[in-house]
Amino acid sequence: MKHVFTAKHPTEAHLIRGMLEAEGIRAEVRGDQLYGAFGELPVLPTVWILDASADAEAQRLVGEFLRGTPAWRHRHERWTCAQCGEALEGQFTDCWNCGAARPAIA
C-alpha cells in the first residue's frame, strides 16, 4: 500500500480512486467515513494504491487529473493535424510530424 493523495473531501477522493482504477491501478479510499467526525479536527480522506510499484504512474495520473489538462480529458480521442493531415493519438498536444499545435479543444 502506498499513499498517493490526500483529498479535500470524500467526493474528490473517490473521483481519484475511480480514475486510477480506470487506468488499471488498484486503489482505495481511506478515512472517508471519518470526514468531519471530529469537529475541530477534520480527518481528510486519503487515496492509497495497492501496488506501491505503480507509485510514479499514479502520481503522474493524479497530477494530470487535478490540472484537468485538455490532453488528459481528450487523451483517448485521436485528432488530425490541420497543417499536415497526420493522424495523432489523443495524448499528443503537438503534431510530431510538423510541430503544429493541436487545435484548441474545449
Ligand SMILES: [Zn+2]
Ligand atoms: Zn502536422
